[in-house]
Amino acid sequence: AQGFTVCHQEMLRQSSNVNSFDPLECNHCGHDGPQDYNCCHPGGTWAGMCGDEEMVQRGAAKVTFAQGFTVCHQEMLRQSSNVNSFDPLECNHCGHDGPQDYNCCHPGGTWAGMCGDEEMVQRGAAKVTFAQGFTVC
Structure with a gap:
């Protein structure tokens, strides 16, 4: 440490x-x-x-x-x-997790660390879904 x-x-x-x-x-x-x-x-x-x-x-x-x-x-x-300025439609960079597996939520993607499933988004534990990350990429 x-x-x-x-x-x-x-x-x-x-x-x-x-x-x-x-x-x-x-x-x-x-x-x-x-x-x-x-x-x-x-x-x-x-x-x-x-x-x-x-x-x-x-x-x-x-x-x-x-x-x-x-x-x-x-x-x-x-x-x-500035969490209120998050725009779920804006993905400046798609991360990838293997060949042809691009997602805004993957490591290196604009939304990395902010994604989860629908339930996580609804309770505020995530900002967007992995499905949305896939769709924008």
Whole structure:
């Protein structure tokens, strides 16, 4: 637990200037496990362009992994604080769970983590159904 805390504190410290980086816009956060979203992870807008501070300074990377972490987590916080603005018709990215299995609810999809069955939607435990995620993709 301490290692996790130290690493995340360091990532946040390094990325305190994330707002000054804007040669690229992070349109999609990749993921590397549950709740591990980063613009640098596979499927993310910045995948393959990230490194540590030293790599950025010598031009071997455009952005740090810490910046990729911060931009995605800031976006997740922004979205969760504005839940009333959720538009179930807007799916900017379809995730996938195998060949030809695309769904806005799958990992990497715009609605990942917000989906469930009809009953979950009715009781407020989910925003949309997996069926809706399939339909829009």
